[in-house]
Structure formats: structure tokens, C-alpha cells
Amino acid sequence: MIRTVSVAETAPSTYAWAVHAEKLQVRAGRHLAVNELDLRLGTGVHGLLGPNGAGKTTLMRALATVLKPAGGRLTLLGGEVTGNADLRQVRRGLGYLPQHFGFYPRFTVREFVEYIAWLKEMPKAVIPGAVQRAVERVGLADRADSRMKTLSGGMLRRAGIAQAIVNDPAVLLLDEPTVGLDPEQRLDFRELLREIGLDSCVLVSTHLVEDVAVACSDVVLISEGRLVWQGTTGQLTEQGAAGDAGDSATERGYSSVLRAYRGRVSA
Amino acid sequence: MTTHPTPTLISQYASGAAGVDDTTIWAVEAHLEACAACRAVLTDAVDPGTRDLLDRVAGGIADGIATGPGPVRRHRLLRTGVAARVLPWLVTATGLMLAAVLFEWTFNSLPSLVLLIAPVAPLLPVAAVWSRRLDPAWELTATMPRTGLPLLMRRTLGVLSAVIPVLAVAGWVTGHSPGLWLLPAVGFTAGALALGAVVGVDRAALALTVAWSAGVVVPSLADGQLPTVLTGGSLPGWALATVALTAVVLVRAWRRPHGPLQNLLHR
Structure with a gap:
């Protein structure tokens, strides 16, 4: 069946970067967890790396429009998020998996993803098909009608990814998506990431450098709420020397970049 | 558009179209989609084995629909x-x-x-x-x-x-x-x-x-x-x-x- 394509779908995008932050400041409680961060992200899979407490989750929350920036400027999909802007249009193009994925235990996976699709204001007619597709893409089709409380940790994580991708988001934010996934599922997940990253902006926050090395095309490294380094995965690998800490080339690159940054800050 | 393809042409189409060029095949196919009389001719032109197979598949699908689970209820x-x-x-x-x-x-x-x-x-x-x-x-x-x-x-x-x-x-x-x-x-x-x-x-x-x-x-x-x-x-x-x-x-x-x-x- 031929689908009608709306004007909005064929319109050229009017923004250069899907995610554009300038001197962004975000508070976590009273603490300024993201401080004067400049970030520009386009299409592709970006890995967000950083030590514990670097402000990864706070940044993800700000990008997901959960937290309001305390200062600076944040533009998502060409729409301003700072101030009292109407976030509705921007939010339709977002997909977000929080670090602590809260769900309704009595809902089945299908009901939950359907409910999220409805909250994302998807047209009623496309919801059942989109839900089934999302559930199939994360490999949960056989458990789609089980209640969420009966799922294992890895399955819940995949259900969380399904709700994030149900609306084919232009900006997909995944906070620690691989926690609880077994090695085989992790491979499938990387494949899915690469597929989605072909035409949308995916930001994956993780502390597993190996995930970034394999699944991501670009790396964003933050520390203490500031951007430390941004480049391709290959460039990060080149940063590392034989003497740096780490078991893989990417890990050596990571520790080398971080050490250099700390040296610059303390100097 | 009123000229019906000859029974010979239809039987050639049914048997795999050896010696008939692609353009003619497309024309026959487009005509068959719109013309019930020629589809009836096509049914006779197909060899009994294929007809059996098609009947079996149709019967199987109809059984599956009749006995399978109904559409998912909306809550x-x-x-x-x-x-x-x-x-x-x-x-x-x-x-x-x-x-x-x-x-x-x-x-x-x-x-x-x-x-x-x-x-x-x-x-x-x-x-x-x-x-x-x-x-x-x-x-x-x-x-x-x-x-x-x-x-x-x-x-x-x-x-x-x-x-x-x-x-x-x-x-x-x-x-x-x-x-x-x-x-x-x-x-x-x-x-x-x-x-x-x-x-x-x-x-x-x-x-x-x-x-x-x-x-x-x-x-x-x-x-x-x-x-x-x-x-x-x-x-x-x-x-x-x-x-x-x-x-x-x-x-x-x-x-x-x-x-x-x-x-x-x-x-």
C-alpha cells in the first residue's frame, strides 16, 4: 500500500546540527553538573564517554528536555529549548531511554510501547504497525504480550529501547543502553544502532569504551561538565600510545586524552 | 487498452515466459491486474501442480485466519x-x-x-x-x-x-x-x-x-x-x-x- 507523505517529511531540514549546545549549563540539584559545554552533533552514532560524575546523565537529561538548562543555549532539531519555548514540536522528534528506566509493571510490552507512542502524539492509524516494528527491531516480538514485571533485566532494557525508537526519532538519546544485555544481544544492539545512525543523530552514553569503539562513528568525551574531546573513533584510537593505560587501542586513546586534559586543567 | 492478450501469450506468461520480451510481460501483467476475464484464462493456463499448490496455500491461510488469535484488544x-x-x-x-x-x-x-x-x-x-x-x-x-x-x-x-x-x-x-x-x-x-x-x-x-x-x-x-x-x-x-x-x-x-x-x- 502506498503511504501518503506529509509536507513536513519532505521539507528540507533548516538546521545544521541536530543537537547544538553553546555554553550550556545544567544543574543537578545545586551542583552545576554541565558547565559551559559546547557541543555540535549531526547524523551518526555518537558515543558519550566520561568518568563517573562527569555530567553524562545530566547532559542526556537536558538534551531529552527533562531538565531545563540553567544557562547558555541549546537547540534541538532547529528548535530552541532554552527559555519558555513550546517544546512540543521538538519532543515529537526525540527518543529517550533514561538511565533508570521506569515502567508500569502491569502493562505488557506492547501496551507500554503503544502508550508511549500515543504520548508521542503519533497518528492513531500508524501506532499498531510502528509498535510491532519497534518490538521486532529489538528482538522482543515473542515476548510482546508478556507483562513487563515478568521480563528479565536485559529484556526490560530492550523494551526501553523499543519505546525510544517507536517514533523513528531524529535524535535518539540512550543512557547506558547496554547494561544487562548479554554478549549476543549486545552485538544485535550495535547492529541496530548502526542502522538507526544512518539517518538520525544517536547519542549513546556509556562507560564501556569497547561499545563505543565498535558501534559508534564519533566520540564525545566530557569531564567535569566540560567537553574534553570530540572526534571520530579512529582519531581517538590514534591518540593512545603504547604506554597508556588500557587493554585496547581505544581504551589507551581514552585514557591518554583524559590524562592530557587533566594535565592542562591543573597546570 | 481494450485489446486482450491472446490465450497463447497468457499461457506463455503462465509457464515462465520463455521467448517473450520483458515489455510484453509487463503489459500482460498490468492488463491481468485490471481484467477478470483474462485472469480466468490465466487460471486455466497454469499447470495443475501449481494450481494445487495455490489452493493449498489459500486454504492454509484461510484456516490460519479462522483459527488463529484475533486482533489485539485495545485497552x-x-x-x-x-x-x-x-x-x-x-x-x-x-x-x-x-x-x-x-x-x-x-x-x-x-x-x-x-x-x-x-x-x-x-x-x-x-x-x-x-x-x-x-x-x-x-x-x-x-x-x-x-x-x-x-x-x-x-x-x-x-x-x-x-x-x-x-x-x-x-x-x-x-x-x-x-x-x-x-x-x-x-x-x-x-x-x-x-x-x-x-x-x-x-x-x-x-x-x-x-x-x-x-x-x-x-x-x-x-x-x-x-x-x-x-x-x-x-x-x-x-x-x-x-x-x-x-x-x-x-x-x-x-x-x-x-x-x-x-x-x-x-x-
Whole structure:
């Protein structure tokens, strides 16, 4: 069946970067967890790396429009998020998996993803098909009608990814998506990431450098709420020397970049 | 477009089209799609083995449809999100009203506990549907385009439709005028939403409950008589307050339908 394509779908995008932050400041409680961060992200899979407490989750929350920036400027999909802007249009193009994925235990996976699709204001007619597709893409089709409380940790994580991708988001934010996934599922997940990253902006926050090395095309490294380094995965690998800490080339690159940054800050 | 392909051509098409060029095949195919008579010719031209196979497949699919699972039922109530986590709170509110009825039957001399509790009975579940602590998926809800007052009002209506029948039974059993329990209950709910848009619904509900208990319930139990606000003479006042507060909530929802609720989003 031929689908009608709306004007909005064929319109050229009017923004250069899907995610554009300038001197962004975000508070976590009273603490300024993201401080004067400049970030520009386009299409592709970006890995967000950083030590514990670097402000990864706070940044993800700000990008997901959960937290309001305390200062600076944040533009998502060409729409301003700072101030009292109407976030509705921007939010339709977002997909977000929080670090602590809260769900309704009595809902089945299908009901939950359907409910999220409805909250994302998807047209009623496309919801059942989109839900089934999302559930199939994360490999949960056989458990789609089980209640969420009966799922294992890895399955819940995949259900969380399904709700994030149900609306084919232009900006997909995944906070620690691989926690609880077994090695085989992790491979499938990387494949899915690469597929989605072909035409949308995916930001994956993780502390597993190996995930970034394999699944991501670009790396964003933050520390203490500031951007430390941004480049391709290959460039990060080149940063590392034989003497740096780490078991893989990417890990050596990571520790080398971080050490250099700390040296610059303390100097 | 009226020239039908010759039976020879159709049988060549059916048998795999050796010696016929692609353009002709396409023309035959386009014609077959529109012409039932030629499709009948095609059926005869196909060899019996293929016809058998097609019949078997058609029979199998028809059986599968007839005996397989039906279309998935839609649960509209779940859509409101009320059924998710609010059940325990509804049970609590019901239990409270039941206790109030029993109390009233046992101690005839004391003022009506049903009337004293009815105004704040819906507040507990209303706070539960819109609270960070009690809604497990609050972080996801906060990033959705369909959030803010309209969603809150939808959930509140769900709560009221469950609590009001309980109040009705309690009011009927104890023989009070419907206006004396219905209007205060609706009025307090509207008040919680109106105040909640400023300070957060859970805080507003708590504040109203505490204020009502301290200002009205405790003194009237101490005095041993119903306060004047819960007698027939104050009905116009309740009606006026209820209408005014509902109007405030509706106007807010209408002017900024997707304005984020502060308690849930930006703290």
C-alpha cells in the first residue's frame, strides 16, 4: 500500500546540527553538573564517554528536555529549548531511554510501547504497525504480550529501547543502553544502532569504551561538565600510545586524552 | 487498452515466459491486474501442480485466519495511565470512605465523618497519578509532547470516575445531600490542580489535605458538630468555588496546553 507523505517529511531540514549546545549549563540539584559545554552533533552514532560524575546523565537529561538548562543555549532539531519555548514540536522528534528506566509493571510490552507512542502524539492509524516494528527491531516480538514485571533485566532494557525508537526519532538519546544485555544481544544492539545512525543523530552514553569503539562513528568525551574531546573513533584510537593505560587501542586513546586534559586543567 | 492478450501469450506468461520480451510481460501483467476475464484464462493456463499448490496455500491461510488469535484488544483505560499505579491509592480512598461510613453508623452523636472526609478523598489518588515518586515512568512522561495539564486532567478525570461512585455509595448510605459531598470533592480536586500548576500537584494535594484537616476536621470533631461550611446554606459558595477553580484550570490548559508542569519537569 502506498503511504501518503506529509509536507513536513519532505521539507528540507533548516538546521545544521541536530543537537547544538553553546555554553550550556545544567544543574543537578545545586551542583552545576554541565558547565559551559559546547557541543555540535549531526547524523551518526555518537558515543558519550566520561568518568563517573562527569555530567553524562545530566547532559542526556537536558538534551531529552527533562531538565531545563540553567544557562547558555541549546537547540534541538532547529528548535530552541532554552527559555519558555513550546517544546512540543521538538519532543515529537526525540527518543529517550533514561538511565533508570521506569515502567508500569502491569502493562505488557506492547501496551507500554503503544502508550508511549500515543504520548508521542503519533497518528492513531500508524501506532499498531510502528509498535510491532519497534518490538521486532529489538528482538522482543515473542515476548510482546508478556507483562513487563515478568521480563528479565536485559529484556526490560530492550523494551526501553523499543519505546525510544517507536517514533523513528531524529535524535535518539540512550543512557547506558547496554547494561544487562548479554554478549549476543549486545552485538544485535550495535547492529541496530548502526542502522538507526544512518539517518538520525544517536547519542549513546556509556562507560564501556569497547561499545563505543565498535558501534559508534564519533566520540564525545566530557569531564567535569566540560567537553574534553570530540572526534571520530579512529582519531581517538590514534591518540593512545603504547604506554597508556588500557587493554585496547581505544581504551589507551581514552585514557591518554583524559590524562592530557587533566594535565592542562591543573597546570 | 481494450485489446486482450491472446490465450497463447497468457499461457506463455503462465509457464515462465520463455521467448517473450520483458515489455510484453509487463503489459500482460498490468492488463491481468485490471481484467477478470483474462485472469480466468490465466487460471486455466497454469499447470495443475501449481494450481494445487495455490489452493493449498489459500486454504492454509484461510484456516490460519479462522483459527488463529484475533486482533489485539485495545485497552482504552490504560491509555490514561491511571490504571498503572493508582490502584492501591484508590483502594486506600475506598477503605477510608468505608471506615468513615462505619464510624458514622457507630457514633451517631458525632458529626458526619463521611462529609468531613469526602472533600479530600480524591486528592490522594490525584497526587499519585502525577508525582515523581509514585509514577515510575515520570522521566519518560516528562519528555513527551503530550504532557502538561491536558494529560494531568485526563488522569484526574479517570481518578474522579473511580472515586465519585464510592463517594456516592457512602453518601447514599448515610443519607446526605449529594451536593454536600460532590461539590467539595470536585472543588478540592480542581483546587489541587490549580495550585499544583504552581507548586506541584503532590505538594498541593498534601497542603490542601493538611489545611482541611487542621482547619475543619479536627475542630468539628472536637466541637462535636458539623461546621457551617458543610451545611446546606454553603452550597452556593461551594458551587461558585468549584466553577471558578475549574475555570482557572481549563483556561490555563487552553492557553498553554503543553506548557510543562513545573513539579514534573523543571525542578
